[in-house]
Amino acid sequence: MEKMKTAKGRYWKAHLRCVGLLLLIWFLTSFGCGILLRDWLDESFPSVGSAPFGFWMAQQGSIVSFVLILLGYKFWMERIESELEHDKEETK
Amino acid sequence: MTQDTWNFIFIGLSFALYIGIALRQRAGSTSEYYTAGGGVSPFANGMATAADWMSAATFISMAGSLAIGGYDGSRFLMGWTGGFVLLTVLMVPFLRKFGKATVPDFIGDRYYSKAARFVAVICAIFICLTYIMGQMRGVGLVFSQLFGIEIATGVIVGGAIVFFYAGLGGMKGITYTQVAQYCVMAFAYTIPAIFIAIALTNNFIPQLGFIGDYTSGEEAVPFLEKLNTINTGLGFSKYTDGSLSKIDMFCITAALMCGTAGLPHVIVRFFTVKNVKAVRTSACWTLSFIAVIYLTAPTIGAFSRVNLIENLNNKSYSETPVWFQEFEETGQMAWVDKNGDGKIQYWGKGKSESGKSGLVFVGKPAFKEDVKGASGQKVVTNKVVTDNPNELYFGNDVMVMANPYMGGLPKWAIALLMAGCIAAALSTAAGLLLVLSTSISHDLMKKIVKPDLSDREEIKYARFASLGALLVAMWFGINPPSTFVAKTVAFAFGLAASSFFPTLLMGIFSRKMNKEGAIAGMVSGILFTMAYIIYFQFMGGTKDQYLLGISPEGIGFLGMIINFVVAFTVVQFTKAPPKEVTELIDNVRFPGGKEIAAQDH
Numbered sequence: 001m002e003k004m005k006t007a008k009g010r011y012w013k014a015h016l017r018c019v020g021l022l023l024l025i026w027f028l029t030s031f032g033c034g035i036l037l038r039d040w041l042d043e044s045f046p047s048v049g050s051a052p053f054g055f056w057m058a059q060q061g062s063i064v065s066f067v068l069i070l071l072g073y074k075f076w077m078e079r080i081e082s083e084l085e086h087d088k089e090e091t092k
Numbered sequence: 093m094t095q096d097t098w099n100f101i102f103i104g105l106s107f108a109l110y111i112g113i114a115l116r117q118r119a120g121s122t123s124e125y126y127t128a129g130g131g132v133s134p135f136a137n138g139m140a141t142a143a144d145w146m147s148a149a150t151f152i153s154m155a156g157s158l159a160i161g162g163y164d165g166s167r168f169l170m171g172w173t174g175g176f177v178l179l180t181v182l183m184v185p186f187l188r189k190f191g192k193a194t195v196p197d198f199i200g201d202r203y204y205s206k207a208a209r210f211v212a213v214i215c216a217i218f219i220c221l222t223y224i225m226g227q228m229r230g231v232g233l234v235f236s237q238l239f240g241i242e243i244a245t246g247v248i249v250g251g252a253i254v255f256f257y258a259g260l261g262g263m264k265g266i267t268y269t270q271v272a273q274y275c276v277m278a279f280a281y282t283i284p285a286i287f288i289a290i291a292l293t294n295n296f297i298p299q300l301g302f303i304g305d306y307t308s309g310e311e312a313v314p315f316l317e318k319l320n321t322i323n324t325g326l327g328f329s330k331y332t333d334g335s336l337s338k339i340d341m342f343c344i345t346a347a348l349m350c351g352t353a354g355l356p357h358v359i360v361r362f363f364t365v366k367n368v369k370a371v372r373t374s375a376c377w378t379l380s381f382i383a384v385i386y387l388t389a390p391t392i393g394a395f396s397r398v399n400l401i402e403n404l405n406n407k408s409y410s411e412t413p414v415w416f417q418e419f420e421e422t423g424q425m426a427w428v429d430k431n432g433d434g435k436i437q438y439w440g441k442g443k444s445e446s447g448k449s450g451l452v453f454v455g456k457p458a459f460k461e462d463v464k465g466a467s468g469q470k471v472v473t474n475k476v477v478t479d480n481p482n483e484l485y486f487g488n489d490v491m492v493m494a495n496p497y498m499g500g501l502p503k504w505a506i507a508l509l510m511a512g513c514i515a516a517a518l519s520t521a522a523g524l525l526l527v528l529s530t531s532i533s534h535d536l537m538k539k540i541v542k543p544d545l546s547d548r549e550e551i552k553y554a555r556f557a558s559l560g561a562l563l564v565a566m567w568f569g570i571n572p573p574s575t576f577v578a579k580t581v582a583f584a585f586g587l588a589a590s591s592f593f594p595t596l597l598m599g600i601f602s603r604k605m606n607k608e609g610a611i612a613g614m615v616s617g618i619l620f621t622m623a624y625i626i627y628f629q630f631m632g633g634t635k636d637q638y639l640l641g642i643s644p645e646g647i648g649f650l651g652m653i654i655n656f657v658v659a660f661t662v663v664q665f666t667k668a669p670p671k672e673v674t675e676l677i678d679n680v681r682f683p684g685g686k687e688i689a690a691q692d693h
Contacts, residue, residue, distance in 0.1 A: 035345065049300070049314075050304065051302070055166075062170050064383070070180055074375075
């Protein structure tokens, strides 16, 4: 039972790491690029086609990155869970 | 064939499809009624959730808000899709693992309190009712525009259809109709955009045309530059700049995101798939399907703004295209010849004396019955605003509705768009109706009032509740409390952001959070948000009184922070939650938990 607990604890920690990192990216792509740093990005980043970078992030780029974030979440969590299964096998 | 025939064919076919699906998928038990039995495939659920998610307002008005606001409109794009990310990584996997049918169920059990459950039920009902009113109104509007019938008749027809498949069929009935509705919506939205992208930018992918060159003028110029030049020439701020302050933009986007993550009708859709793994796969599909439409919206907004201005600005009334008069007929566009030169002029804020507004007249247009203006235009009875030269009024809806006309699209494409608008309204209305009926039958009747309810009786209550809720929604759809509906939508998001979202979040991620903290947090968050919105929307508060410059639209974000602060303060002074609850939290946190525990024994 103790062993189970630490496996679960590890799982939860790994899960928090995954969610934390993805939400950091989520914040940077939307609030960061789309709102807070927009003026600076418009000025100093190469524009996407004819759209200034910050504006493009706000209208298109953020949505694309959200889709990628969810894909990352799915595969990352599946890996964490298969490790948990693996741990469990070993403790038996 | 005339436009009317095409409309009848497309809408008739789509309705036959929805009803046909519903007839094959009737719910027999509460589990089928609430969660379709729990065996929907992630792909199908993804489509259904996308349809559920995109309301009539999003479908019809969002491109219009983008066209008018330019960069400012991004708050809707990022707010709604970004909120879905929060919903997926912070909410649904855990609520799915919890395995009960409704959101108040989780709050009630996690905070071991009937009071908390009751507050949650009231919030759910309020959020859903506010929303569904707008949907019913949307159905009514489209019908009246199409067939020239009264809005009331349109609302009743729409309501009857929704009741037929959502009220009777439950979750099982709406799942596959929503799949069909998503397909209709996706084609209806993207096809006109493709045609117009080809016409304006010579590129058949609207997203590339948007960042590419404008080719329909004399020489090719970057499209967005063209739009900026048009905007600044007419006294608007640059399309790519916007005019909201940074802090306001930030707070509104955050409030929309957190509000979205607490929307009960979207959360319950994920209770229909097999397990937590399927939830994550399904969420990927959902957001991809949503992205198809959300990535197209800004292009439609920008293209139709150029089209609208090129077609109407500085044209005399007789030169305007036929569709202008059609939309004048329905009150979505209007022209007041302020300077009496017989030409339509469209000007922005920058050209007005006060520099504050570009309003043509006060309120929505109301026309004189039989008098026509000097050029044959309809004459408004509204009070004309004279401190600015702007003469052209148009509603947000026009950008999507008039889009195919402006682009000169074939009649079938217009009919398809109309079917899409109706699909958007019906699919969301159905999802909301389901949450309303389960909130009443399950959370209120079974869990609080009458615990010995049998399965069969519970479904009966659910059906009655959905009929009741629908009648209320239809009543408000027919008699909207004037501008009230538009304002209450901001209210619903603010409320969801300041109540549901933080409470659910703490319920999952904090083991220490107890019922006193949660209830105190919810109550103070809601009261703060409500007071702020009511003061500014209904009691005439003015802009310079805004707290930190945050508009009522974005105040839900502050309400949420207050909720967190109060909750964690109260927790310090009250008893820790009982052991069953920490066990429940542990169980919810581990997706495979049940199987692991079973093997462990």
